[in-house]
Amino acid sequence: MKCDGASPVCSQCRKAGAACIDGMKLNDKYSKAYVTSLQDRIRWLEATLATHCPEIDARSGPRINHDNGFQDGERSSLTVSGDAQQPAQAFVPPVADNTQPERLAHEIGLLSVTGGQDLRYVGPSSGYSFAKLLFASIGRRHTNRRQHGYAQVKPTLASKAFQVVPAPLPSTLENAVQLSQAYWDIVHCQYPILHQPTHTKIMRHVFDTDSPSHVAAFQVLMVLAISTTILARRLKLPLSAEGYCVAAMNHFDKIQIEGSLEGLQCLLLLQMYGMHNPSMGLNLFYLNYQCIASVLDLGLQRDVRAGRNISFLTQEMRTRVFWVVYALDRSLGTIMGRPIGLRDEACELRLPADIDDDGLLAQYPVPRPESNPPTSTTNAIHLIKLAQLNSEIKYIANSISHSTPAYTYPQIPDVLQWQTDILSRLQHWAAEIPQLSQTQTKLSKIKYHEVVMLLLRPSPAIPNPSHESLYLCNESAVATIRTFDQLYRGDLLVFTWQTLHSIFLATVTMLYCTWSVPSVTRNTSVEALMMDLNTASSVLSALAEHFVDARRGRDVLDELSSVTLRWLMEKQGKSASNSQLSQTVTTPKGNSDPHTYGHEKGGQHSTTEADMTQFNSEESLPSQPFDDFFTSESWESLFGVPNDPELPFQIDTIMQGVFNDFQPDFDFGESLALDNNMLTGDPIL
Numbered sequence: 184m185k186c187d188g189a190s191p192v193c194s195q196c197r198k199a200g201a202a203c204i205d206g207m208k209l210n211d212k213y214s215k216a217y218v219t220s221l222q223d224r225i226r227w228l229e230a231t232l233a234t235h236c237p238e239i240d241a242r243s244g245p246r247i248n249h250d251n252g253f254q255d256g257e258r259s260s261l262t263v264s265g266d267a268q269q270p271a272q273a274f275v276p277p278v279a280d281n282t283q284p285e286r287l288a289h290e291i292g293l294l295s296v297t298g299g300q301d302l303r304y305v306g307p308s309s310g311y312s313f314a315k316l317l318f319a320s321i322g323r324r325h326t327n328r329r330q331h332g333y334a335q336v337k338p339t340l341a342s343k344a345f346q347v348v349p350a351p352l353p354s355t356l357e358n359a360v361q362l363s364q365a366y367w368d369i370v371h372c373q374y375p376i377l378h379q380p381t382h383t384k385i386m387r388h389v390f391d392t393d394s395p396s397h398v399a400a401f402q403v404l405m406v407l408a409i410s411t412t413i414l415a416r417r418l419k420l421p422l423s424a425e426g427y428c429v430a431a432m433n434h435f436d437k438i439q440i441e442g443s444l445e446g447l448q449c450l451l452l453l454q455m456y457g458m459h460n461p462s463m464g465l466n467l468f469y470l471n472y473q474c475i476a477s478v479l480d481l482g483l484q485r486d487v488r489a490g491r492n493i494s495f496l497t498q499e500m501r502t503r504v505f506w507v508v509y510a511l512d513r514s515l516g517t518i519m520g521r522p523i524g525l526r527d528e529a530c531e532l533r534l535p536a537d538i539d540d541d542g543l544l545a546q547y548p549v550p551r552p553e554s555n556p557p558t559s560t561t562n563a564i565h566l567i568k569l570a571q572l573n574s575e576i577k578y579i580a581n582s583i584s585h586s587t588p589a590y591t592y593p594q595i596p597d598v599l600q601w602q603t604d605i606l607s608r609l610q611h612w613a614a615e616i617p618q619l620s621q622t623q624t625k626l627s628k629i630k631y632h633e634v635v636m637l638l639l640r641p642s643p644a645i646p647n648p649s650h651e652s653l654y655l656c657n658e659s660a661v662a663t664i665r666t667f668d669q670l671y672r673g674d675l676l677v678f679t680w681q682t683l684h685s686i687f688l689a690t691v692t693m694l695y696c697t698w699s700v701p702s703v704t705r706n707t708s709v710e711a712l713m714m715d716l717n718t719a720s721s722v723l724s725a726l727a728e729h730f731v732d733a734r735r736g737r738d739v740l741d742e743l744s745s746v747t748l749r750w751l752m753e754k755q756g757k758s759a760s761n762s763q764l765s766q767t768v769t770t771p772k773g774n775s776d777p778h779t780y781g782h783e784k785g786g787q788h789s790t791t792e793a794d795m796t797q798f799n800s801e802e803s804l805p806s807q808p809f810d811d812f813f814t815s816e817s818w819e820s821l822f823g824v825p826n827d828p829e830l831p832f833q834i835d836t837i838m839q840g841v842f843n844d845f846q847p848d849f850d851f852g853e854s855l856a857l858d859n860n861m862l863t864g865d866p867i868l
Contacts, residue, residue: 235346347462349433350426352404356390359407362422366410369677372559372623373566374510375503376451377402378496379540397434398445404431405452412460416678416729425462440477444501447477451507458679461730471515474508475524483508486531496543502535503563510570516577517637518684523577532571537561557617565617566627572609573634580642598644602652609635622675625666632659632666633685636692650700657696657703661715663689668718671725683726687736690719694747709751716744 232239353359360383367379382402389395389403408427415422435453440446450473457465478484483505489495512525537551539558551558579595580602595601613631618624639656641648648656667686670676693715696703723737 347423347425347429349430350423351430352390353407356386359386359390359403362414363406363410365413365417366406367559368620369413369622370409370455372562372619373626374451374455374507375535375560375563376448376455376507377406378500378543380544381496382406397437398449401431401434401438401449402445402452404428404434405449405456409452409456409459412456413677417674417676424460428456428460428463440473442480444481444497444504447474447481447504447508450474450477451504451511454511458681459677461680468515468519468521471508471512472524475512478505478508478525484525484530486533495548499535499538499543502533505530506535506563506567506570510567513570513573513577514681517573518681520581523574527571527574527578534564534567535560537564557619559619561617562619562623562627565612565615566630569612569627569630569634572605572612573637575605576634576638580638580644583643602638602645606635606638606655609638621673622670625670625675626677629663629666629685632663632689635659636663636689640692640695650702653696653700654702657693657700660689660693660696664693664715664719667722671718671722676722676725678726678729680730683723683730683733683736686719686722686726687740690716690740691743694743697747697751704751704754707751709748709755712751713744713748716740716748720744 353362363386371377371379385399386403389399404427408424408431411422411427412424414420415424435449438446438449440450450470453465454467454470454474457463457467457470481501483501487493487498487501489498509525509530512523515521516523536548537558537560538548539551539560542548542551551561579598609631613628616624616627616631636656636659639648639652639659645652663685667676667682667689676682693712697707697712698704719740720737723733723740726733727737
C-alpha cells in the first residue's frame with residue numbers, strides 16, 4: 184500500500200487500523216534513520232536519568248502518544264550497557280519497587296514480626312532493609328513537606344544531580360587522628376558512645392587493611408564526618424563532612440544492626456551526625472526508637488556485671504551506651520513534646536563507673552578519686568544525672584493525663600512542694616558541674632537552664648505558675664541566651680538543631696515572661712533587652728548558614744522583638760526608659776555590663792529570698808496583648824496558623840509555625856501557654 188503522506192497517519196493506515204510508520208515521509212525534512220536515532224537517544228537519556236537521578240519520575244512528564252508510535256517489536260535494537268539498559272518508565276525507587284515482591288516482603292518483615300521467626304527478629308540479619316526503609320521515610324517526608332514562605336525551595340533538579348562524592352580517608356593515620364579529635368572533645372564528653380583506645384585500634388585496622396570490616400570502616404568514617412562538621416563550622420574551612428558521611432553510608436547496609444552492640448553504636452553515630460548536620464534529613468525520632476529497640480533486645484537496661492562471659496570493658500560500654508540512649512530519649516521527648524520511650528521503671532539504673540577510657544583496660548580498674556581532676560567520663564555521668572531530673576519533670580509536670588492508674592507512677596500530693604524540691608536539686612547539680620573545659624562547662628550550664636525552664640514554665644501539672652517561678656524562668660532564659668553569646672563570640676558554638684531549638688525557645692520564653700510578670704516588666708531595661716534580642720538574632724543568623732529554618736526563626740523573633748520593645752517603651756515611657764539605663768543594668772557589684780545583670784558569676788540565680796517575698800503581694804500590671812500589634816493576616820503569615828481570639832494562645836503555636844518544615848519534624852508539645860489575660864489586657868492575678 185502506498186503512503187499518501189497524510190499527517191499524522193496516512194489514509195491507508197487509518198483505514199487498516201495500523202500504525203503508520205512512514206507518515207509525513209513526503210513532507211518531513213528529517214530521514215527515518217535520524218528520527219530513530221533520536222528516539223534511541225531519548226531512551227538512553229531516560230535510562231541514565233533513572234539510574235543517577237531516581238528522584239525524577241519520567242512518568243510525570245508529558246505523555247507519549249502511542250497511537251502512532253512504534254510497536255515493541257519495531258523499536259531499535261540499540262543496546263545500552265549497564266544499568267542504563269532498563270527503560271525509564273519501568274523505574275521506581277528500590278524501596279517502592281513492586282516488581283520485586285520478594286524484596287518488598289522482606290522489607291515489610293522489618294515491621295511485621297510474626298510467630299515462628301527468630302526471637303531477636305526486628306528485621307533481616309543484614310542492615311539492608313533498615314537502611315532502605317530509613318531513607319524511604321526521608322524521601323516521603325521531603326515529598327510531603329508543607330510549602331510556605333520560608334520553607335525549602337522546591338528543587339528544579341534532583342538532589343542526585345549534585346551528588347556528594349565519597350571522601351577518601353585522610354592521607355595518614357596521624358591526620359585522621361587529628362581530624363577526629365573534635366569528636367572526642369565535644370561529643371564524647373556528653374555521649375560516650377565509643378571507647379577511644381578501641382577506636383584508635385580500629386583506625387589502625389582501617390588504614391592497614393585493604394578490606395576492613397564494614398563496622399570498623401563505618402565508625403571511623405562517621406566519626407570523621409561528625410568531627411569535620413564541627414571543625415568546618417568553627418574554623419570556616421571547606422572540610423568534606425558530607426563526603427565522609429557518604430563514604431560511611433556505603434558500609435551501612437552491610438552492617439548487622441540488630442542484636443549487636445556494635446550495630447547500636449553505629450546507629451547512635453548516625454544519630455549524632457543527624458543532630459549536627461541536616462544534609463541527610465534523618466528522622467531522629469525514628470532512629471531514637473530503633474535505638475531503644477536495640478537496647479531492649481540486647482538487655483542493656485539490666486545491670487549485667489562482668490564475669491566469665493563478659494569483661495569489665497564490655498560491662499561498662501554496655502552501661503554507657505544504655506545511658507546515651509536514655510539521655511537522647513529524654514532530650515528528644517522534651518524537645519518534641521512526646522512521651523518518654525524508655526521508661527525508668529523498666530530499667531536498672533546503675534550509673535557508669537567514673538573511670539576514664541584508658542582506665543577501663545587496666546587489670547584492676549579503679550574509679551577516679553574525688554581529689555583527681557574530672558575526666559570526660561565524669562562530665563558524662565553528671566549529664567546523666569541531669570537527664571534523670573529531666574525525666575522526673577517529664578513524668579510529673581508534663582504528663583497530659585492525670586487520671587491514669589495509680590500503679591503507673593507515684594502520685595505527688597503537693598506538686599508545688601515537689602517543684603520547689605526539684606529546683607533545689609537542680610541548683611545543687613549546677614553547683615557541682617565538673618570544670619572539664621570552658622566549652623563543656625558552658626554547655627552544661629545551658630543544659631541546666633533548659634531543664635529549669637522546662638520545670639518553671641507553664642505545664643499540664645502547673646498551668647499557672649507563680650510570678651516567682653516565671654521570674655526565675657526568665658533568668659534562666661536570659662542566661663541561656665548570654666551563654667550562647669559567649670560561645671559564639673569565642674568561636675566555640677556547637678551548630679546543632681538542639682542549639683537552634685534552645686536559643687529560639689529561650690528567647691520566646693524571655694519575651695513571654697517580659698509580657699506576663701510585672702516584676703520582669705518593671706525591672707527590664709530596654710537597652711539590655713535589645714542586646715539580648717540582638718544576640719539571639721545573631722546566633723540564629725549563624726545557624727541559618729547550615730539550618731534553613733533558622734532564617735525563619737530569626738525573622739519571627741525579630742517581629743516579636745519589635746512588638747515587645749514597642750510595648751515596653753510605651754509601658755515605661757521614654758523618660759523612664761532612659762533613666763533606667765543607668766540603674767537596672769548595674770549590678771550590686773558595680774558591673775556595668777548589661778549582659779551580666781541578674782546573674783552572678785557561674786550562672787546561678789542572683790535573686791534573694793527577700794526579693795521573692797514581694798511576688799505574691801505585688802499588684803499585677805495590665806498586659807497589652809500581642810493582638811494589638813498584629814493583624815490577623817500578619818499573624819497567620821508569620822506563624823502559619825490563624826489567630827483565633829476565642830482560644831488561649833500557646834507559645835507552642837509559635838514553635839510549630841516556625842519549625843513546621845524543619846528536620847526532624849517537631850511537635851514542640853511542651854506547654855508554654857500565654858494566658859488569656861495577656862491577650863485581653865485583663866490584669867494578671
